Structures are given as C-alpha cells and as structure tokens.
Amino acid sequence: MTQNTDALVTVPGDEPTWKQRAVERSTRAAKLRAEQRVQRFLDAAQLIITEKGTTDFTVQEVVDRSRQSLRSFYQHFDGKHELLLALFEDALRRSTDQISAAASGHDDPVDALKTAVELLFELSRPDPSAKRPLFTDFAPRLMGSHPAEVRRAHAPLLELLTSLTEEASGAGRLRSGLSPQRAAALTMETVMFVATSSGAPAADDDEHEPATADEVWSFCSGGIISA
Amino acid sequence: MTQNTDALVTVPGDEPTWKQRAVERSTRAAKLRAEQRVQRFLDAAQLIITEKGTTDFTVQEVVDRSRQSLRSFYQHFDGKHELLLALFEDALRRSTDQISAAASGHDDPVDALKTAVELLFELSRPDPSAKRPLFTDFAPRLMGSHPAEVRRAHAPLLELLTSLTEEASGAGRLRSGLSPQRAAALTMETVMFVATSSGAPAADDDEHEPATADEVWSFCSGGIISA
DNA sequence: GGCCGACTGGAAATGATCTTCTCCTCATGG
DNA sequence: CCATGAGGAGAAGATCATTTCCAGTCGGCC
Numbered sequence: 410m411t412q413n414t415d416a417l418v419t420v421p422g423d424e425p426t427w428k429q430r431a432v433e434r435s436t437r438a439a440k441l442r443a444e445q446r447v448q449r450f451l452d453a454a455q456l457i458i459t460e461k462g463t464t465d466f467t468v469q470e471v472v473d474r475s476r477q478s479l480r481s482f483y484q485h486f487d488g489k490h491e492l493l494l495a496l497f498e499d500a501l502r503r504s505t506d507q508i509s510a511a512a513s514g515h516d517d518p519v520d521a522l523k524t525a526v527e528l529l530f531e532l533s534r535p536d537p538s539a540k541r542p543l544f545t546d547f548a549p550r551l552m553g554s555h556p557a558e559v560r561r562a563h564a565p566l567l568e569l570l571t572s573l574t575e576e577a578s579g580a581g582r583l584r585s586g587l588s589p590q591r592a593a594a595l596t597m598e599t600v601m602f603v604a605t606s607s608g609a610p611a612a613d614d615d616e617h618e619p620a621t622a623d624e625v626w627s628f629c630s631g632g633i634i635s636a
Numbered sequence: 637m638t639q640n641t642d643a644l645v646t647v648p649g650d651e652p653t654w655k656q657r658a659v660e661r662s663t664r665a666a667k668l669r670a671e672q673r674v675q676r677f678l679d680a681a682q683l684i685i686t687e688k689g690t691t692d693f694t695v696q697e698v699v700d701r702s703r704q705s706l707r708s709f710y711q712h713f714d715g716k717h718e719l720l721l722a723l724f725e726d727a728l729r730r731s732t733d734q735i736s737a738a739a740s741g742h743d744d745p746v747d748a749l750k751t752a753v754e755l756l757f758e759l760s761r762p763d764p765s766a767k768r769p770l771f772t773d774f775a776p777r778l779m780g781s782h783p784a785e786v787r788r789a790h791a792p793l794l795e796l797l798t799s800l801t802e803e804a805s806g807a808g809r810l811r812s813g814l815s816p817q818r819a820a821a822l823t824m825e826t827v828m829f830v831a832t833s834s835g836a837p838a839a840d841d842d843e844h845e846p847a848t849a850d851e852v853w854s855f856c857s858g859g860i861i862s863a
Numbered sequence: 864g865g866c867c868g869a870c871t872g873g874a875a876a877t878g879a880t881c882t883t884c885t886c887c888t889c890a891t892g893g
Numbered sequence: 894c895c896a897t898g899a900g901g902a903g904a905a906g907a908t909c910a911t912t913t914c915c916a917g918t919c920g921g922c923c
Contacts, residue, residue, distance in 0.1 A: 632859025
C-alpha cells in the first residue's frame with residue numbers, strides 16, 4: 410500500500426501517456442459537471458442562509474432551491490455537515506481577503522493590526538444587516554463536533570493575523586516575551602467570540618451593551634491591568 | 637392580567653387567610669413531590685453526562701435512568717432545552733462558588749483576579765478529566781439559540797468577576813478609562829471561549845498548542861501591545 | 864444506430880429523536 | 894368512599910438526516 414497508491418501506474422514506466430490522456434479527457438467533463446452541481450448546492454444554501462438569517466435549513470430546502478435531488482446531494486456531499494463546513498470555509502476565506510485588503514493600506518503595523526481586528530469584529534457580529542449570519546451559528550456548533558475542521562477553516566485568517574502580528578513584533582511594538590503566533594491566535598479567538606457573544610440581544614432587564622470594535626481592540630491591544 | 641397574577645387573590649382584601657392557608661398546605665405536598673421529581677431528572681442527566689463525557693444524551697435515557705416516564709418529564713420541563721439550561725446554570729453556579737472561594741484567599745485584588753481567571757480557564761476546558769464537559773458543549777450550542785438565557789446563566793459569574801475587577805479598579809490597578817464592568821465581561825468571554833476553543837485537539841499536522849492558563853491571564857491582563 | 868455504464872430526479876423507506884397523546888392506575892385529601 | 898390530579902406505559906406524531914429503489918438520461922464507444 411505504500412507504493413502504487415491508486416490506479417496510477419500498474420507497471421512502473423508502462424502505460425503510455427496517450428492512454429492516461431484519454432482517460433483524463435473523458436474524466437474532465439464529468440468532473441466539471443460535478444463541480445457545477447456542487448456549486449449550485451452551495452449557492453442555494455448560501456441564499457437560504459442569508460435569506461432567513463439562520464443556518465437552520467434542511468437539506469431538503471437546499472435541494473429544492475438548487476433544483477436538484479437528494480440523491481444528487483448525497484452523491485456530492487458526505488452529509489450536511491460537509492456542506493456547512495464548505496460554506497464556513499468559504500465565508501471565512503472571503504472575510505480574510507477583505508481584512509487583508511483593508512489592513513494592507515496601513516504603513517504602521519499596529520494600525521494595520523488594529524484595522525484587521527476591528528473589521529474582523531464587525532464581520533463576525535450577528536446580522537450587521539443580514540449579510541453574514543454564518544460564523545455566529547456555524548462555528549460554535551461545529552467547534553464541539555469537529556474542532557479539527559474548524560481550526561482548518563480558521564487557518565488562513567490565523568495566518569493573516571499572525572503575519573500582521575509578526576510585523577508589529579518586528580517593529581518592536583509587541584509586548585516583550587510574547588510569541589506573535591500565540592498572540593495572534595488569542596486575539597483571533599477573542600475577537601470572534603466576543604463578537605458573536607455580545608451580539609445577540611437582550612432581554613429588557615438586560616442592558617448588556619453590545620461591546621464596540623473599539624473596546625475589543627483596546628482590550629486585546631492594551632489588556633486590562635495598568636503597567 | 638396585570639393584577640391577579642394567579643389564584644392568589646380574587647377580590648383584593650377578600651379571602652380570609654384560613655382559606656389561603658388551607659390551599660397553601662394542600663399545595664405544598666404536591667410542590668415538594670414535583671421538586672423531587674425534577675431533581676431526579678437533573679441528577680440522572682448529570683450522571684449520564686459525566687459518565688459518557690458528552691451532552692449528547694437522549695431524553696429517553698434520562699427518563700430511564702431516573703426511573704420515571706416521558707409523560708412526567710414533559711410535565712415538569714418545557715423540553716430538553718430547559719433541562720440543559722438548568723444543568724448549565726447549576727454547573728456554572730457551582731464553578732462560580734469555587735472560583736469565588738479561591739479568589740477570596742488573596743489580599744491583592746490583582747492576585748485574586750488572576751486566580752479567578754486561571755481557575756475559570758481550567759474549569760472551562762474540555763475534559764480536564766471527564767468531570768465537566770458541560771460548558772464546552774452546552775454554552776456554544778445554546779448561545780446561538782437562546783442567547784438571553786445563556787447570559788442569564790452567566791450572570792452570577794459575571795458579577796463575581798465584576799466585583800473582583802472593581803476591587804482592582806478601586807486599588808488603582810486597572811488601566812485608566814476602562815469600565816470594570818466592561819473589562820470583566822470581556823475577560824469572562826475571552827477566558828471561557830479560549831478555553832473551549834483551544835481545548836480540543838488536534839490533527840497530527842496541527843501543532844496548535846492548547847494555550848495555558850498563564851498565557852490567557854497574561855493576555856487579558858497585559859494585552860499584546862507594548863506601552 | 865444501438866449499447867453500456869455513470870449520473871439523476873423523484874419519491875418512498877429508515878432511523879433517530881423530541882414531543883404529544885391516550886388509556887389506566889393510584890395515592891391523597893375531603 | 895369518591896373525585897382529582899399526578900404519574901407510568903407505550904403508541905402515535907413530527908422532523909430531519911441519510912439511504913434505497915426505480916426508471917429515465919446522457920455522453921462516449923463499437
């Protein structure tokens with residue numbers, strides 16, 4: 410099993426490329442079709458989510474919206490949780506790009522980091538206008554059942570924050586004795602959680618004010634104890 | 637409906653106390669029996685949870701364990717989620733007491749706060765030894781569906797942290813311009829989330845070290861940017 | 864053209880759970 | 894002793910995710 414992983418080569422050096430190409434060509438079409446279908450499921454799900462502002466949709470809804478069938482759904486996805494994960498990763502990737510772009514407009518590394526943190530906070534809040542209720546429901550639920558996958562999804566964002574933090578560190582603007590990687594991880598987790606946690610609101614007798622981006626940045630950057 | 641909430645008084649000032657007493661007496665027994673039953677459900681659920689280390693039990697299991705019936709369960713609880721909430725509140729209350737006790741042994745308010753934060757962190761981690769897998773699964777799930785209730789459950793802990801933070805503030809040990817209430821809220825949320833988030837672990841290729849209590853305290857207290 | 868196999872849609876079947884309901888029994892208080 | 898409400902047993906409803914079946918479809922191949 411260590412060699413010959415799949416049907417790649419039966420006898421090493423054998424199987425002239427023409428045959429591989431033929432197979433490849435006949436494969437490509439199907440692959441494309443599959444990708445389109447997957448995308449249709451993803452689009453439908455995304456639509457439903459932004460529409461009803463929650464991630465509590467049924468597989469059936471997605472299937473109906475995408476004008477495909479359950480049969481097909483399960484042919485392309487291992488299950489609902491894979492669909493969720495895919496959407497989550499995608500949303501996070503888009504947010505990461507957005508944050509990256511915003512942060513790149515700053516010369517001062519600390520300013521960049523601040524911008525990143527504040528934007529991440531805004532993007533992570535529940536329903537800033539019904540656009541992205543994804544993290545709020547997803548991540549928490551998945552965190553319990555599939556922590557590894559959630560971390561995989563977080564990876565690109567974490568990398569971005571790490572690199573921003575490293576720049577700050579390089580400029581000597583990081584507290585001494587603090588690893589940029591760790592700082593970035595803690596910051597990311599804090600921002601995302603506080604955003605979702607203090608976002609939803611609020612029985613009358615509960616004047617829990619929602620926490621502002623400013624406040625969160627102040628907390629992460631400055632801590633709470635005076636030097 | 638604003639007056640006469642229940643069967644307390646039909647005509648204000650009417651209903652001589654003897655009748656009220658009679659009713660009250662005949663009520664008390666039933667009330668006690670009900671409380672016992674509720675407790676049996678709670679105990680059974682708690683047992684199952686600590687036993688299988690997860691909160692994924694079925695109502696049926698609880699019913700069986702408590703040697704009662706579904707009929708009875710739904711007579712005493714609005715549904716499964718109320719049971720969960722009750723257990724959650726209880727666990728949190730116990731943890732709060734424990735933290736309170738630990739913190740009270742310090743003269744220096746900052747030491748007290750540090751102790752509280754570190755203990756809260758430990759208590760919030762997934763499976764420090766299969767004793768308290770409650771927060772880890774509960775809170776996240778509930779946060780999405782019943783944020784108000786989660787906040788209500790968090791209230792006692794938040795009060796404790798707030799009071800500890802206020803003491804630190806009174807001693808001039810808090811960063812200037814920072815409200816003790818807000819600082820406490822942010823700290824609590826950060827600690828609890830980072831604990832659950834960095835607790836579970838970890839695909840081989842993922843050397844995400846779990847974050848230590850020390851690190852978290854350092855982060856909350858000192859922030860990440862040098863003064 | 865005609866055949867073959869992978870892919871699909873459509874819909875019914877499964878299985879797990881939560882929740883409700885019906886039929887009874889029983890202890891308690893009057 | 895009787896009326897009453899609580900409680901037990903278990904069937905019945907409801908939702909969903911996930912599987913299975915049954916039949917067409919479509920593209921490539923002989």
